Amino acid sequence: MSNVSVRSVDAVPAPLLRAGKFLFDWIPLVILTVLWEYASGTAVPAEILPPPTRVVGEIQELIVSGEVYSHLFTSLFRIGVGLGLSIAVGVLLGIGMARLDPVEDFFEVLLALTYPIPKTALVPLAILWLGVGTETAVLIVFLACLLPIVLNAYNAAENVDKNLVWAAKMMGTDGRQLFRKVVIPATIPEILTGVRQAIPIAFIALVSAELIASDKGIGYLILTAGQVGNYPTMFANIVIISAVAFFAVRGYEILRERVLVWT
Amino acid sequence: MTERTLDGHVSISNLEKVYDDGAERTTAIKDLSFDIEGGEFASIVGPSGCGKSTLLYLVAGFLDETSGSIEVDGDPIDGPGTDRGVVFQDYALFPWRTVMENVTYGLEEQGYTKEERRSRAQKYIDMMDLSGFEDNYPKELSGGMKQRVGLARTLAYDPKILLMDEPFGALDQPLRESLQDQLIDIWGDLDKTVVFVTHDVEEAVYLSDTVMVMTRHPGTKKNVTKVDLDRSQTREAIITSNEFTETKNDVWKSLREETQPEVQP
Ligand SMILES: Nc1ncnc2c1ncn2[C@@H]1O[C@H](COP(=O)(O)OP(=O)(O)O)[C@@H](O)[C@H]1O
Ligand SMILES: [Mg+2]
Numbered sequence: 001m002s003n004v005s006v007r008s009v010d011a012v013p014a015p016l017l018r019a020g021k022f023l024f025d026w027i028p029l030v031i032l033t034v035l036w037e038y039a040s041g042t043a044v045p046a047e048i049l050p051p052p053t054r055v056v057g058e059i060q061e062l063i064v065s066g067e068v069y070s071h072l073f074t075s076l077f078r079i080g081v082g083l084g085l086s087i088a089v090g091v092l093l094g095i096g097m098a099r100l101d102p103v104e105d106f107f108e109v110l111l112a113l114t115y116p117i118p119k120t121a122l123v124p125l126a127i128l129w130l131g132v133g134t135e136t137a138v139l140i141v142f143l144a145c146l147l148p149i150v151l152n153a154y155n156a157a158e159n160v161d162k163n164l165v166w167a168a169k170m171m172g173t174d175g176r177q178l179f180r181k182v183v184i185p186a187t188i189p190e191i192l193t194g195v196r197q198a199i200p201i202a203f204i205a206l207v208s209a210e211l212i213a214s215d216k217g218i219g220y221l222i223l224t225a226g227q228v229g230n231y232p233t234m235f236a237n238i239v240i241i242s243a244v245a246f247f248a249v250r251g252y253e254i255l256r257e258r259v260l261v262w263t
Numbered sequence: 264m265t266e267r268t269l270d271g272h273v274s275i276s277n278l279e280k281v282y283d284d285g286a287e288r289t290t291a292i293k294d295l296s297f298d299i300e301g302g303e304f305a306s307i308v309g310p311s312g313c314g315k316s317t318l319l320y321l322v323a324g325f326l327d328e329t330s331g332s333i334e335v336d337g338d339p340i341d342g343p344g345t346d347r348g349v350v351f352q353d354y355a356l357f358p359w360r361t362v363m364e365n366v367t368y369g370l371e372e373q374g375y376t377k378e379e380r381r382s383r384a385q386k387y388i389d390m391m392d393l394s395g396f397e398d399n400y401p402k403e404l405s406g407g408m409k410q411r412v413g414l415a416r417t418l419a420y421d422p423k424i425l426l427m428d429e430p431f432g433a434l435d436q437p438l439r440e441s442l443q444d445q446l447i448d449i450w451g452d453l454d455k456t457v458v459f460v461t462h463d464v465e466e467a468v469y470l471s472d473t474v475m476v477m478t479r480h481p482g483t484k485k486n487v488t489k490v491d492l493d494r495s496q497t498r499e500a501i502i503t504s505n506e507f508t509e510t511k512n513d514v515w516k517s518l519r520e521e522t523q524p525e526v527q528p
């Protein structure tokens with residue numbers, strides 16, 4: 001059975017195969033959308049579950065009126081700054097922990113203890129310190145993204161092939177140079193994997209933070225639309241931020257492939 | 264001095280290496296003394312786990328001895344140095360560097376200009392029959408090619424002592440033989456001391472002036488056999504000669520005693 005299907009798949013031209021796979025990948029989403037369209041107004045009242053057709057119309061309106069852009073920009077800015085900070089701090093911390101025992105001892109317990117805390121639980125506290133707005137959102141994104149980045153960098157730096165370090169040393173590399181010429185390049189693939197894991201986390205953390213309290217951003221639009229019972233707008237904003245997150249991950253993956261030609 | 268002596272004299276005395284990972288102490292090398300003349304080709308054979316790699320890495324300066332000493336041309340070694348070059352069993356190429364960039368690494372560290380680096384590296388890339396692969400990454404190469412890149416990388420920065428850890432172990436017979444012959448040529452041309460670890464007795468005898476057999480774990484020197492072959496002959500003439508066969512059998516028997524201790528009287 002499986003042999004037969006493999007052989008028949010081989011006979012199909014590659015572009016057709018890719019197109020087929022693409023369609024197949026999107027089937028669940030299509031089914032979900034069709035069910036949603038059907039359920040809206042029958043199983044569930046359309047007021048609380050607006051049909052996809054209405055949501056799409058609403059998205060169009062948000063885009064045409066330009067209302068969504070400044071909020072989207074604010075959200076992306078917060079994600080960018082929070083993620084950027086977590087990469088800078090996380091890579092240094094992760095590699096530092098792997099190379100220096102005191103750093104490891106100092107942060108190991110702290111990280112283990114703070115790991116299971118949902119970072120959005122800190123929003124009320126962050127608001128107390130930083131007020132409602134960008135600073136709080138950035139802090140939450142930063143904290144939520146820090147761990148996957150630290151852990152990946154730490155693991156990678158712990159497991160740098162000893163022979164590569166030796167090879168560099170025998171050719172005269174030492175100290176800081178060893179870091180730059182061997183440890184960093186050897187850990188880059190895993191650091192980039194950590195960033196890949198952090199991107200969706202950044203979106204989740206940001207929208208959650210903005211939902212709890214904010215003055216601007218996509219989370220703010222979702223919250224205010226929900227509060228006044230404008231569910232089509234609420235859904236439209238959820239779809240917009242999901243799509244943006246999806247393309248952010250895809251774009252990042254393409255970029256990563258380009259950078260890591262040697263893996 | 265009237266007699267011509269080459270640099271690269273390695274003198275190992277009363278060497279001991281104990282691995283201590285906190286929980287367990289493993290004596291890998293015990294009471295080993297061995298002298299390798301400058302320009303000599305010395306092979307080390309011994310059963311698996313007897314400490315051959317450990318010995319090589321001690322000479323390379325990657326590991327610190329527990330007691331005893333290793334001197335190169337009369338000076339105790341102090342960590343890794345560019346006077347010694349290792350060819351690793353698993354190649355240890357930098358995966359993020361192309362073939363050319365791997366081979367120029369050592370020259371980069373020694374401060375050569377870019378043009379000098381490239382022209383020097385190209386010589387060894389050509390010597391190792393890697394022309395056309397300068398811009399490939401290690402992942403794109405076969406095992407035999409990777410090992411040739413490893414050899415080119417080490418030869419390029421011109422260490423006077425080559426330390427080779429079962430470098431041809433993973434290669435098929437024809438490639439192995441061709442690299443063996445290339446190595447003999449290089450050694451003859453470049454006046455290097457070679458310390459060559461292998462588990463292949465024929466390879467050891469074919470290549471070396473001296474073969475040291477090590478005892479099984481914990482490893483120490485069992486015996487040293489001098490090989491006296493006329494290297495101007497062809498491979499076929501050498502390996503079919505009585506001298507070669509007898510030496511090979513002696514070494515093989517001696518090694519056999521270590522790998523099969525239970526049949527000893
Ligand atoms: N890093 C290490 N820590 C502890 N024991 C080791 C380590 N490296 C090697 N050994 C032990 O030392 C002995 C010699 O190992 P090795 O030098 O690799 O032998 P060989 O190269 O002859 O096969 C073995 O018993 C091995 O288990
Ligand atoms: Mg070994």
